[in-house]
Amino acid sequence: MKLTEKYRKLLFGLYPPKSFANGKFNKISAFSNMGVVETSKGLVLFDISSRLNGPRIFNSLREITDKPIKFIIFSHGHFDHCFGYAPIIDEIKENGWEMPQVIAHENCMNRFEKYKMLDKYLHWLHDQQFGSVLGKDKQYNSAHEILNPTILVRGNENYTFKLGEYTFELYHDKGETDDHIWMFVPEERVLFTGDFIISCFPNVGNPYKVQRYPKDWARALEKMREKEPEYLIPGQGPLIEGKEKIKEILTITAEVLHFVHDEVVKRLNEGKWFEQIYHEMLEIFPEKFNHEILAQVYGCYRFAIHAVYRLYHGWYNTGNPTDLFPAKNSEIANEFLKICDEKEYFIRAKNLFEEGKLQLALHILDVIINATNRLNIEILRKAYELKIKILQQKEEKESSFIASNIFLNEVNRLKLKVSNLSK
Ligand SMILES: [Zn+2]
16 A cells, blocks of 8 residues: 555644634644634533543643633544543643533443443454554553543434533434534534544445444535535544535535445345445446545445445345355365365466456465465465465555555465464
8 A cells, every 4th residue: 555645644643733713723633633622611622532642632732722621522432532531631630620521422322331342352353453554452442441421412412502602513423333423613613523524535334343324424414514614623634624625525425425325225226236236336436536535545435335235235245045154165175176286276376466367366375275284385385475475466556544454464464374384
């Protein structure tokens, strides 16, 4: 993955704090963004980043203002949005200040309970998703300790409060999660989107994550557009300014979500299975969605197709009963090796690789890797080494950080297997 400086900054939140609207509003970045509103009665924070980045955003905040924090809003319960509270609480205790009100959607509490139940699994999952880039454990946050919300937004109800000279309108919509809140401050027309906007292709259909809601997501963006914002603080990325630019960004992001949703639904109604839907959809991606705000650097269109299919369909993807209760891959591969041996498979894989048919070469190599006797060191080494080479080539061309990381994780795992072969 050739990550340009622009998108490296985006993915890792490497922006200096940005103040706007007479200096009363600020965006502070550390992976995800924290929105800050300075009122005459104290501060309102929209998101507080991750446990790891909490000190970084807190220090940036205190270089801007020393006012006490009165409200904290969780846009949603993801680890990079509401776990950076430790320095905030330490400061309150040191000064003997009153605790702020903490606002979340009621579904956020279910999310935290789920995170507690799946503690070890999520640890493993985070290593899978980010491990080859960020190193193990770096991004992990336990949900056994949380900053407890004091005000819960219920169901589809809106919640509005005033502090000092500003009004804070909170709205719940489903999108990346089922506990999302977005915020609008009408006096300066500032929109805080959380992860509804992340300055690149919506992260819908992440291969590791639970179901997301593309249609509700599109509708939420249209509701935001009705507010005619002048400023937009996204979940990640730089501040977006200007009514027309914001309108364009909200519109094109809603359109791509409608598009992927409606095209998959159309094909489901035509009685098509996943493979056909997926490959047809790859052919019809409209040129207009090659827009910089939809850069496929984190999530991507290919993942979004899965998301819509999963929203309405179970796990039986192919319509072929062979796949209903399948044998183990190793057993299937073993039968193939009885028809012709590893050497022939390897020659075929190598030819496919040389013809540039990398994906097909991987499928053939997997027959060798899944079934070859572990004592057959030479052929296994060659298969591992060719697979490493292919995955590296695919990774170089890959635009999506998530897909790229999956390729690199496997490269690292296979390199370890190669080094263990002769032991
Ligand atoms: Zn999120």
